[in-house]
Each structure stands twice: as C-alpha cells, then as structure tokens.
Amino acid sequence: MTITEAPPVAVPGPGRHPRHLPSRPGTVLWGWLPGARDRPVLLAESGETLTVDTVSHEGLLDEQGRDPAAFFGRHHIPADRVPADHHALAASDLTHDPVVDGPHVITGPIAVAGARPGDVLAVHLLDLAPRTGYGVLTERHGRGRGTPPVTVCPIRDGLARIPTPAGELTLPLRPSLAVLGVATPDGLRRLSTRAGSHGGNLDLPFLGAGTTLHLPVRTAGALLHLGGPRLAHGRGAALEGPLKVTLRVEVIPYAQVRTRFGNLRHPFASTADTLIPLGIAADPALALRRCTAQGEELLVAGHGLTRDQARTYLGATAEFGVGRTGAHARVPLPGRRAVRPARRPVPGPAAWAVPTGDIERLGAPPAAVAFRDEHFLGDRSGRRV
DSSP: OOOOOOOOBOOOOTTSOOEEEOOOTTTEEESEEOOTTSOOSEEEOTTOEEEEEOOOOTTTSGGGTSOHHHHHHTTTOOGGGSOHHHHHHHHSOOOOOTTTSOSOEEEEEEEETTOOBTBEEEEEEEEEEESSSEEEEEOOTTSTTSOOOEEEEEEETTEEEEEETTEEEEEEOOOEEEEEEOOOTTSEEEETTOEETTEEEOOOTTOSTTOEEEEEOOSTTOOEEEEEEEEEEOSSOEEEOOEEEEEEEEEEOHHHHHHHHSSOOSOEEEOSSEEEOEEEOSSHHHHHHHHHHHHHHHHHHHHOOOHHHHHHHHHHHOEEEEETTEEEEEEEOTTSOOOOOOSOOOOOGGGGOOOTTTSOOOOSOHHHHTTSGGGSTTOSSOEEO
C-alpha cells in the first residue's frame, strides 16, 4: 500500500461539464479505504457532477499473476481490450500484500467543499457504464485466502454470456458498486472489505443508477471514495468488471439533517419512490433492529408520521433482506405507488451465517455507540497513514 502523493485536481463549479477522475497509481489505494489524513486527489463542489473510472481487481491480484494481459489472454481476451489503467496499475510500484490487504482498488478520496462533521453527503448515482466487453464471474466470500474459481464471460447485447458444459447461459447486467463511503475521523485507513457508519464495503446490489446513498460526514471535506465495481451481483457471487461511474455530490448541512433525517447515525439509501434504511452489524438480529429503527426515524422526521404510524407502515409495506454486512429494507415512500414486494419468506437464521474472520459480532444498540469504532465491522485498529 502506497500513500497517495498526487496533488489535488482543481475542478470547476456546478453547471460545467462533468469532470473526469481517472484511476491511476496516484489516485487509488489498493485494499484500504482512505482516512482523514489522506490527501484528496480531487476537489469538488456541492451539486457538481463527476465521472469516475473504477477498476476491477480481477487480473491484478497476486494469485492471478498481477499481469492482466497474461491473465485475460488465457481467457482469449486480447491485451488491447483490457483498459490501460489496469496495465498501468499492474506495472506500478503500488504494493499489495494479499495476506494483509483487501482486494479492492479504491479510487479517491474526493474532497467536497463545505462538507463538515454533522452534515450528510448525498451521493446520487446517475449512470454506471461497463468499460469492457467482458466480466469476471467469481465467488470469494467464505473461501479464506485460497484462490476461488473464476469464469471470464463475454458481454453482448447487454447480457453476460456464461459458458457451461451444458451450453451458454445469459445473465442480465445490473451494474453496482460494492464500496462507497467517506473517511473516518481518526486518521486510520480501514480495510476495503469493511463496512460501518462511514459506508465502505456495503456490498449492496442496488447501489446502482437511480440510487442515492446518504452518508454521515465524519471529517472535513467528507473524503468520498468508491470501488468494487460489479456488472451484476447475486447471493455471494458477483460478475466483476470496471465501470465508468457518473455521480453527483450534494452536501446537506447539519441544520437540515435533524429535520429531514432525524438522529442519523448510519448510511441509508433511496430511489425516486423507495426508502432503503440500513442496519450494519454482523449479528442478523441486531442488524434488523438497527434497520427497523432507522426506517422509523426516517419516516417520522422526513414524512411526518408518528412513531406508531411509522412502525405500522413498515410492518405493512417493507421488504426486509439480510446480507453479508447487515440488513436493509425496501420501503415505498408514503404517497407514492407501492413497490410490489417479492413473494418470498425472509431467510431464517441458517441463511444468515457470516464467515468468521470477515466481520465480528457487535453487541451494542445504535443509541449506545453513536460514532465510536464499534461501528467498523471486524476492524477496530485500522492502519495509520
């Protein structure tokens, strides 16, 4: 891991053409999320639209030879079809220890002018476009440090083509980001595999175009970062691939946060017609309690419901889900046409198993932890810059 030394890139104010942030050795961290002491690689204004090239770690990892030309060549992908930034990162002196560091290439941090602790940074995801004509189907969760099987899939007509002995299967693309967050205030970097009140590796398949992620600001400038691009995301497995992400950043000042979001301690997401509260915890029961409590808080503060009305509304309309880093719910916004929930039962405890060593159990309710380190799943120490 190398400390970023590139000077900040000055950007024009809102209303201009979107500024482009490439991923190169001076604008990325490999395996770690930026902390408050990391120097921003781009300065943005609230309300500004940016485009960011994200990099997939597939083909770059040491277990794959750290040679994307050779790795994809074995899968019949010519070197000139692999993005130039992948070749540049592989050939750079950017260090990566597969035993210690996370796998993800993280672009940023991006400082947002005027963002201060207590504010909320709204990240509006406008478009996520594939940068290659292929994706890498892989499943890494729960496999320790071994090498998981990978399948390189060509993309044609908006579908990934998965070769199997029985014939070709197709998978519709649904691009999303696994990692999206802001810096923690203690100056430590967190592993790219971790999630917490800062966001991070939320690992949510709906963090795609049309979704807004609201992140409590923890340090001056927020220091936004993103990575883990995915072309599609299933239960455990993902189709990895680099994306060109178009997003808009918006600082919501502290004076408005309380009236719009209530006592907000964790990130939450939303779309035009859906509220998506999140509960980040390793214990599924605790995650569901946090998710429910956040949903009630948002409905009371932002939509004028009483606490009892909010609880009833959630019980009648919310579709809950439990994932690797916690729980989420999809709640139709009051007054909007309801989103029809999928007709499937909520998975039981057997389906909630979390790989040991990936995230650790948390035992305190949200009111007791505020912004303390207990929110960082499985990573209490971090790494100093």
